[in-house]
Amino acid sequence: xxxxxxxxxxxxxxxxxxxxxxxxxxxxxxxxxxxxxxxxxxxxxxxxxxxxxxxxxxxxxxxxxxxxxxxxxxxxxxxxxxxxxxxxxxxxxxxxxxxxxxxxxxxxxxxxxxxxxxxxxxxxxxxxxxxxxxxxxxxxxxxxxxxxxxxxxxxxxxxxxxxxxxxxxxxxxxxxxxxxxxxxxxxxxxxxxxxxxxxxxxxxxxxxxxxxxxxxxxxxxxxxxxxxxxxxxxxxxxxxxxxxxxxxxxxxxxxxxxxxxxxxxxxxxxxxxxxxxxxxxxxxxxxxxxxxxxxxxxxxxxxxxxxxxxxxxxxxxxxxxxxxxxxxxxxxxxxxxxxxxxxxxxxxxxxxxxxxxxxxxxxxxxxxxxxxxxxxxxxxxxxxxxxxxxxxxxxxxxxxxxxxxxxxxxxxxxxxxxxxxx
Amino acid sequence: xxxxxxxxxxxxxxxxxxxxxxxxxxxxxxxxxxxxxxxxxxxxxxxxxxxxxxxxxxxxxxxxxxxxxxxxxxxxxxxxxxxxxxxxxxxxxxxxxxxxxxxxxxxxxxxxxxxxxxxxxxxxxxxxxxxxxxxxxxxxxxxxxxxxxxxxxxxxxxxxxxxxxxxxxxxxxxxxxxxxxxxxxxxxxxxxxxxxxxxxxxxxxxxxxxxxxxxxxxxxxxxxxxxxxxxxxxxxxxxxxxxxxxxxxxxxxxxxxxxxxxxxxxxxxxxxxxxxxxxxxxxxxxxxxxxxxxxxxxxxxxxxxxxxxxxxxxxxxxxxxxxxxxxxxxxxxxxxxxxxxxxxxxxxxxxxxxxxxxxxxxxxxxxxxxxxxxxxxxxxxxxxxxxxxxxxxxxxxxxxxxxxxxxxxxxxxxxxxxxxxxxxxxxxxxxxxxxxxxxxxxxxxxxxxxxxxxxxxxxxxxxxxxxxxxxxxxxxxxxxxxxxxxxxxxxxxxxxxxxxxxxxxxxxxxxxxxxxxxxxxxxxxxxxxxxxxxx
Numbered sequence: 024x025x026x027x028x029x030x031x032x033x034x035x036x037x038x039x040x041x042x043x044x045x046x047x048x049x050x051x052x053x054x055x056x057x058x059x060x061x062x063x064x065x066x067x068x069x070x071x072x073x074x075x076x077x078x079x080x081x082x083x084x085x086x087x088x089x090x091x092x093x094x095x096x097x098x099x100x101x102x103x104x105x106x107x108x109x110x111x112x113x114x115x116x117x118x119x120x121x122x123x124x125x126x127x128x129x130x131x132x133x134x135x136x137x138x139x140x141x142x143x144x145x146x147x148x149x150x151x152x153x154x155x156x157x158x159x160x161x162x163x164x165x166x167x168x169x170x171x172x173x174x175x176x177x178x179x180x181x182x183x184x185x186x187x188x189x190x191x192x193x194x195x196x197x198x199x200x201x202x203x204x205x206x207x208x209x210x211x212x213x214x215x216x217x218x219x220x221x222x223x224x225x226x227x228x229x230x231x232x233x234x235x236x237x238x239x240x241x242x243x244x245x246x247x248x249x250x251x252x253x254x255x256x257x258x259x260x261x262x263x264x265x266x267x268x269x270x271x272x273x274x275x276x277x278x279x280x281x282x283x284x285x286x287x288x289x290x291x292x293x294x295x296x297x298x299x300x301x302x303x304x305x306x307x308x309x310x311x312x313x314x315x316x317x318x319x320x321x322x323x324x325x326x327x328x329x330x331x332x333x334x335x336x337x338x339x340x341x342x343x344x345x346x347x348x349x350x351x352x353x354x355x356x357x358x359x360x361x362x363x364x365x366x367x368x369x370x371x372x373x374x375x376x377x378x379x380x381x382x383x384x385x386x387x388x389x390x391x392x393x394x395x396x397x398x399x400x401x402x403x404x405x406x407x408x409x410x411x412x413x414x415x416x417x418x419x420x421x422x423x424x425x426x427x428x429x430x431x432x433x434x435x436x437x438x439x440x441x442x443x444x445x
Numbered sequence: 446x447x448x449x450x451x452x453x454x455x456x457x458x459x460x461x462x463x464x465x466x467x468x469x470x471x472x473x474x475x476x477x478x479x480x481x482x483x484x485x486x487x488x489x490x491x492x493x494x495x496x497x498x499x500x501x502x503x504x505x506x507x508x509x510x511x512x513x514x515x516x517x518x519x520x521x522x523x524x525x526x527x528x529x530x531x532x533x534x535x536x537x538x539x540x541x542x543x544x545x546x547x548x549x550x551x552x553x554x555x556x557x558x559x560x561x562x563x564x565x566x567x568x569x570x571x572x573x574x575x576x577x578x579x580x581x582x583x584x585x586x587x588x589x590x591x592x593x594x595x596x597x598x599x600x601x602x603x604x605x606x607x608x609x610x611x612x613x614x615x616x617x618x619x620x621x622x623x624x625x626x627x628x629x630x631x632x633x634x635x636x637x638x639x640x641x642x643x644x645x646x647x648x649x650x651x652x653x654x655x656x657x658x659x660x661x662x663x664x665x666x667x668x669x670x671x672x673x674x675x676x677x678x679x680x681x682x683x684x685x686x687x688x689x690x691x692x693x694x695x696x697x698x699x700x701x702x703x704x705x706x707x708x709x710x711x712x713x714x715x716x717x718x719x720x721x722x723x724x725x726x727x728x729x730x731x732x733x734x735x736x737x738x739x740x741x742x743x744x745x746x747x748x749x750x751x752x753x754x755x756x757x758x759x760x761x762x763x764x765x766x767x768x769x770x771x772x773x774x775x776x777x778x779x780x781x782x783x784x785x786x787x788x789x790x791x792x793x794x795x796x797x798x799x800x801x802x803x804x805x806x807x808x809x810x811x812x813x814x815x816x817x818x819x820x821x822x823x824x825x826x827x828x829x830x831x832x833x834x835x836x837x838x839x840x841x842x843x844x845x846x847x848x849x850x851x852x853x854x855x856x857x858x859x860x861x862x863x864x865x866x867x868x869x870x871x872x873x874x875x876x877x878x879x880x881x882x883x884x885x886x887x888x889x890x891x892x893x894x895x896x897x898x899x900x901x902x903x904x905x906x907x908x909x910x911x912x913x914x915x916x917x918x919x920x921x922x923x924x925x926x927x928x929x930x931x932x933x934x935x936x937x938x939x940x941x942x943x944x945x946x947x948x949x950x951x952x953x954x955x956x957x958x959x960x961x962x963x964x965x966x967x968x969x970x971x972x973x974x975x976x977x978x979x980x
Contacts, residue, residue, distance in 0.1 A: 044864040048857065055853050059846070090627060097624050097726040100563050140750040144522035147554075147743065190520045200750045208562075212751050229518035229835075301929040305843070308927065309850060312479075316472050316854065320861050323465045331868055389518055390838030 027348060031355035041328045045321060045357075046364045049419075052317050053368025053412060054375070056310050060408035061376050063303040066396030068403040070299055073165070073225030073396070077152075077233065079292040080131060080161035082256035083265045084272065086115070087291055089284040105133070105206040108251045109283050116158075116255060118279055122272065124263035129158045130252040134233060135245045137203035137211060141193050145202065150233040153241025153252075161256065162235065164224075171195035171219025178239035180218040186228040188220055195219060205246030213243045225397035229389050254291070299396060307411070314415045318422050325357060326427040336432060349432050354424035358417075365416040369409060376402035448889065452896035459869070463897070466865045467905040470956065473858045474909025474948045475916065477851055481944040482917045483925070484847040487936060491840040492833070494931065497584025498767035499774060500832040501797035503810055505530070505817065510794070511825040517835040525553060525745040527792045528824045537816055538798060543805045548577035549793040551782050555742030555754075557605070559730045561687070568606050568775040570740060572782030573797075581799045582767075585776075586932055590763035591734045600737055601785075602762035604776040607769075608732055618728050619710035621663050621717070623656075628724045636724040643720070644675050663717070667710040670699040680720055687727075691719040734761045740777075745786045757785045770929060771836065839930060855951050859959040866894060866963040877967060891964045898960045902953050910945040917944075 035042045071081070088107035095104060109115065109130075116128040134150035154162050156176050163173070169185040181201075187193060197217045205211050215236070223231070242249055259268055265287065272285045329336070339349055384400040392398050456463050496502055506514060507526035513519050530549045538547035551572035557565040579585065587604060628636050637659055641648040647666040648659070666672055673695035680688065695712045698704055711728065718725040730736075740757045759777070767774045783792075798813075800806060806828055814826045830837070870877075877890055917940045924935030931937075 040867065041864070044860060044867070048860040048864075051856055051860070052853065055849070059849075089629075093624055094627070094726060098729045099726050100729065102563065103727075138523070143748070145524075145743075145748050145750065145752075146520050147523055149520075186518075187520070202750045210751060232520070301927075302842075304927055306846070309847075312476060313850065313853065316476050317857065319472050320469050320857055323469045324861060324864050327462060327465060327865065327868060331872060389516070390834070390841065393838045394842035 027352040027355055030352050031359060034352075034356050035360060038328070038332070041324075041331075042356075042360050045324055045360050046367075048317070048320065048324075049361050049364030049416065050368045050371065052313065053365040053416060054371045056313065056412055056415075057369050057372030057408070058375060058402065059306050059310065060412065061372060061402040061404055063299070063306050064403040064405045064408055065401035066394070067299045067303065069225050069395060069397035069399070069401050070227070073223055074227045074231040076225075077162070077165055077223055077231065078134065080129075080165075080256060082161075082288050083259040084257040084269060084285055085131075085288050085291040086119070086255035086257065086276070086283050086285045087253070089282055092284070092286065092290060102207070105253075108247065108253050109255055110248070110251050111280070112252045112255055113250055115276075115280055115283065118275070119255070119257065119272065122268070122275065124259050124268045124271075125257055126260045127158075127160065127258040129161055129256055130155050130238065131161070131254045131256045132238075132241055132245070133206075133253045135206055135241075137201055137244060139191065139234070140200040140202050140212075141191055141197060144191075146191055147203075150231075151201065151241065151244045152233050152235050153238045153245070154235055155238050166221040166223055169220045169222055171217070173221075174218055174235060174237055176237060177216070177218075178237055178243070179213075179215045180237060180240065181215045182219050182221055182235040183217055184228060184232040184234070185220045185222040187232060187234075190232075193217055201244055205244065207246045209246055211244060211246075213240075215240065223397075225399065225401075227392055227397050229393060256288075257285075310411070310415065314419060318419045321357075321361070321419055322423045322427045325423050329353065329427070329432070337435070346432055350424070350428050353428050353432075354420075357423055358420050361416050361420045362413075365413055369412065373404065376404065448892060448896060451893055452900060455893060456897055456900060462865065462869065463901050466862065467901050467908065469861050470858055470902055470905035470952065471909035471912060473854045473861075474906055474952055475913035476854050477948040477951060478910060478913025478944050479916050480847050480851050480854070481947060482913075482920075482938045482940060483936070484844050484851075485941065485944070486938045487847075487928075487930075488840045488844050489939065490936065491836065491930060492829070494584055495768055495833045495836045496803075496829045498582050498772065499836075500829045501581050502800040502803060502806055502829055503798040503813065504827050504832060505534075505796040505798070505813065505824050506794070506827060508823050508825050511827055511831075514827055515831045515834055522748065523743050524748045525551070525786070525788075525794050527745070527788070527794060528796070529791045529822070530793050530796050531791045534796070534816075534820075538796065538813065541809060541812065543801050543809055545799045545801050546577060546580035547796055547798045548573055548581045549779065550795050550797050551779055551786065551788065552794045553742045553745070553782075553786070555740055557759075558739045558741055560737060560739075561730070563730060565730065565732065565738070566606075566609075566612055567773070568740075569773050570603075570742065570782065571774050571776050572779040573776060574779050578776060581797045583799075584767075586764075586766035588764045588766070589734060598760070600758045600760040601740075601777055601781045603740065603759045604763045604765035605732070605761045606773050606775045607764055607766040612732065618714060618731065619667065619707045621660060621667065621714060621725065623660060625718075625726045626724060627726055632724070636721060639721065639724075643677050643680070644672075646675070666717070667713040668706060669713070670695075670709050672713045673699060673716060676716070676720065685719070687719040687722070688716075691716040732761070734763065736760060742786075745788060755785055757782070766932060768836070769932060769934070851951070855955045858952050859955045862898065862956045862959040863962055866898070866960045869894070870963045870966055887968045891967050894964045894967065895957055895960055898956050899953070902949075902956045906949045906952065910948065913948070914940060914945065 086109055088109060091104065091107045094107060112130055116130070119125055119128045130153075132153040134152055136148055137151055139146045139149050154174065156174060170188070174180045174182050181199065183191075183193065193199065195217055199215050199217060200212055201215055202212045221235070222228075236244065238252070239249070241247070242251075257272075259265055269285060269287065276283055276285055336349065344352075379400060379402055385398055386392060386395070386400075387398070395401065504514075505528060507528050510521070510526040513521045513526075535547060535549065538544055552569060553572075554567065554569050556567050559565050573581070579587075586607075590604075626633065626636075640659075640663060644666055647669075648662045673692045676688075676692060681692075691712070695716050698709060698712050714725075715728045718727045738759050738761065740759045741754045742757070743754055744752050745755075765774065765776050766772065798809075800809060810826050810828055817824050817826070877887075880890060881887065917938045920936070920938040921940055924931075924933070924937045926935060928934055928936035
C-alpha cells in the first residue's frame with residue numbers, strides 16, 4: 024500500500040501537466056459548487072438568524088406548558104394553544120438560572136396580530152411582540168435603533184420597524200392606538216406612544232414588520248396576565264452538554280413546577296424556511312447533474328492520459344507489477360489529485376466567501392433581499408455542504424477508477440517494451 | 446485547399462481520441478441545452494403563471510393603490526381604494542384591438558371563520574363576474590366544484606384558495622390515541638372513571654389501570670353509530686352548544702342511511718371530545734365544501750380605531766389554485782360582494798385587462814392611460830411587471846443561478862478540450878516533424894488542429910443537441926418534479942431551437958479558444974529540432 028502511495032505521488036509530479044488539467048477542472052467545479060451551496064446555506068442562515076431569529080430566537084432549550092407540544096401535534100387551534108403558558112415565569116427563571124450550566128433564561132412571546140390606528144388611518148395585521156427589559160439580549164443583539172431610543176420601560180412604549188416610518192407616516196413621540204382583538208378574542212383599543220424605530224441587523228422588511236413593547240404593554244395587547252409568558256428560552260454555557268442539562272432540568276422542574284416541561288429548541292419551534300428549502304433542493308439536484316457530467320469528463324481525461332502512458336504501464340508490468348497493484352496505484356493517484364483539488368476548491372470558496380462577506384454587499388432592493396434571505400449577501404459554510412461536495416467528488420473518483428482503469432491497463436508488456444526501444 | 450482532406454484523414458487516424466472528446470462535449474452541450482431550456486421555461490412560465498392567475502396583463506387602479514402594487518411589501522391603510530369604472534370606460538377597454546377581456550374587480554382581504562367562531566385562514570377575496578373570471582385569469586385551477594343543492598340558499602358560493610400545507614390536519618380524525626388526551630396523572634385516572642361510568646358497555650370491569658386497554662375500548666366506541674344514545678342525561682342538564690351540535694350530527698348520521706365507517710368515527714370523536722372537553726382534544730373543523738361559513742372583512746370606508754367588520758355568509762363551492770406558495774386568492778361573484786360592502790354601481794378596486802399579445806402591452810397601456818387622463822381621471826394603469834414585483838425576484842434569482850451553471854459547463858468544455866489538444870500535440874510530435882519536413886508550415890498544422898476541433902464540436906453539437914432535446918422533451922411531457930413554485934410542483938419545459946443554437950455558439954468559440962493554447966506550441970516548434978527528435 025505504501026509503495027503504491029509513494030509511486031502515485033511520484034507519478035503526479037512526473038505527469039505534472041496532465042495532473043494539472045484534472046486538478047484545475049476539479050478545483051473550478053468544486054469552487055463553483057461550494058459557492059452555490061454556501062449561497063444556499065447563507066440565505067437560510069440569514070433568514071433563521073435574522074427575521075426568523077427575531078420571531079423565534081434560537082436557543083438550546085425551551086420551557087413551555089407541559090401539554091403544549093402534544094396539543095400542537097394534535098392540531099388544536101391557536102385559541103387553545105395560546106392558553107398554554109408558563110405562569111409565574113420570573114420565579115421559575117430565577118431557579119433555572121441558578122443551574123450552573125445555564126447562561127441565560129429569557130421570556131419569549133408569540134406575535135399578536137392586531138391593528139395600529141394612527142393619524143385617522145388604521146393598519147391591519149401588525150405583529151406585536153413583548154420583551155422583558157434588562158433580559159432582552161436576544162432582541163437587542165439583533166436590532167439597530169435608527170431613530171429615537173430603545174424601549175424606556177414605560178408600559179405604553181412601542182418600538183416600530185423603520186420601514187413603518189414611511190409606510191404609516193408615524194414619528195417618534197406620536198400617540199397611537201393598538202386595536203383589534205387580543206389572543207383570546209376580546210376587543211382591544213389601547214393607547215401607546217412611539218419611542219423609537221429599529222431595523223433588524225439582517226433585515227427583511229418584506230416579511231417581517233414587528234412592533235416591540237415591554238411585557239407590561241404586551242400583556243395588554245395579548246390578554247395575558249402579568250408573570251405569564253408562552254415560552255422561556257434557555258442558552259447554555261458553551262461547554263455544557265444539552266442532553267445532560269436537559270435531563271437535570273427536567274428533574275428540577277418536576278419538583279418546582281409540574282405544569283411546565285422543558286424540551287429541545289427544535290422540538291418546540293419549527294422555523295419556516297419552505298421557500299429557501301425548496302431553492303436548496305433545486306441547487307442540490309443541479310449539483311448532481313454537474314457531478315454526473317464532470318464524472319464523464321474526468322473519466323475521459325484519465326483514460327486518455329493512461330493510453331498515453333502505455334509505455335509506463337508496460338514497464339511496470341515488465342518489472343513484475345500485478346494488474347491489481349497498478350489499479351491501486353492509479354486509483355490512488357486519481358484520488359489524491361481529486362481530493363487535493365476539491366480541498367483547494369473549498370479553500371478558494373471559503374476565501375471568496377469571506378472576501379464577499381467582508382465587503383458586505385448590502386441591498387435595499389426588495390427582490391434581492393428576498394433572494395438573499397436578508398438585506399445582505401451572506402455566504403455561509405455548513406458541514407453538510409462540505410460533506411456533500413467531498414462525497415460527490417469521491418464518487419467521481421470511485422467511478423473513474425472502476426470504469427476507466429480496467430481498459431487502460433490492458434497493455435501488452437511486449438508491445439510496450441518494443442515501443443520503448445523505438 | 447487540401448487542408449480539409451488532411452483534417453478528415455487526421456480525424457480518422459485519431460478517431461478513438463476524437464470520439465471521446467466528442468462524447469464529452471456532447472454531454473456538456475446536452476447539459477447546456479437542458480439548463481437554457483430550464484432557465485427560460487422557469488422564467489416564462491412563472492411570469493405567465495402570475496399573469497394568468499393573479500395580476501392579468503394590465504390593471505387600472507387608484508393612484509395610492511398603484512404605489513402599494515408596485516411595492517407590495519408596503520402596508521396600506523384599512524379601507525378600499527376605489528375607482529369609478531363606468532360603462533364608457535369598460536366599452537372603451539373592450540373595444541381596444543388586442544384586449545381579450547376587461548373585468549371590474551373588488552379585491553379585499555379577510556378571514557374565513559367556521560360557525561363556532563374559529564378562524565380557518567386568511568385570504569384575499571376577489572369579487573369578479575364568474576363569466577369574466579376564466580377569461581381574465583385562465584391559469585386558475587378550479588377543482589372540486591359542487592353544484593348548489595338549494596338555489597334559494599343565501600350563503601354566497603366561494604371558490605376557496607387552495608389548502609396550504611400548514612392547514613392540512615395532521616392527526617387522525619377517526620381514532621383516539623394517547624396523543625389526543627389532554628390529561629395526565631390523577632386527572633387521567635378521573636377521566637378513565639368518568640368514561641367507564643358514562644359508557645359501561647364498551648369497557649370491561651376488570652381492565653383496571655391498563656391504559657392501552659382503555660384506549661382500545663375508547664377507540665372501539667367510536668365505531669358505534671348509536672353511541673350518541675348512550676350519552677347520560679346528566680351531561681345534558683347544563684346546555685352546551687358544542688355537545689348538542691355533536692349529538693345532533695351523530696344522530697343524523699346514526700339514524701340516517703348507511704354511511705362510511707370513517708365518517709361515523711369522526712362524528713363520534715367530535716361527540717366524545719365535546720363530552721369530555723378537558724380530556725380529549727377537540728377535532729379540528731376540516732375544510733369542506735358545502736359547509737356554511739362566514740367571510741369577515743373590514744368595512745370599505747369606515748375607518749375607526751374599532752369598527753364593526755362586514756360579515757358575509759358563504760359556503761365553499763370549490764377550490765381555486767392561483768400561485769402555489771404565494772397564492773391566497775379566493776373568488777366570489779362580484780355583485781353579492783358589492784352588496785355586502787355597500788359599494789356603488791360603478792365602484793371597484795380595479796379593472797383587470799387581459800391582452801391577446803403580451804408584446805403590445807406598452808402601446809395599449811399608453812393608450813388607456815391617455816384615455817383616463819383625457820377624462821380627467823387620475824387612476825393609473827399598471828402592467829404585470831409592476832404588479833408582479835413580489836414574484837419576479839424568485840424568477841430572476843433562479844435565472845441568474847442557471848446562467849452561472851451554463852458558464853460552468855462552457856468552462857468545463859474549455860478545460861477538457863485544452864487537455865485533449867495538449868496531449869495530441871505531445872503524441873503527434875513525430876507526425877508534426879514529418880509533415881514539417883515534407884513542407885507544411887507550423888501555421889498550417891495549427892489550422893489543421895483547429896479544423897479538427899471544429900469538426901469534433903460540430904459532430905458533438907449534433908449529438909448533444911439531440912440528447913439535450915430528448916431530455917427537454919421528457920420534461921416537457923411529464924414535467925420536472927420538485928418545483929414547488931408551480932402547480933403540482935411540476936415545471937414543464939419548452940423546447941426552443943434558440944437554446945440548441947445558443948449552445949453551439951457558446952461552445953464552439955470556447956473550444957477553439959481553448960485549442961489555441963496548446964496549438965500555439967506547434968507554432969513555436971523549430972522544424973530542425975522536431976526532425977532531429979523524430980530520427
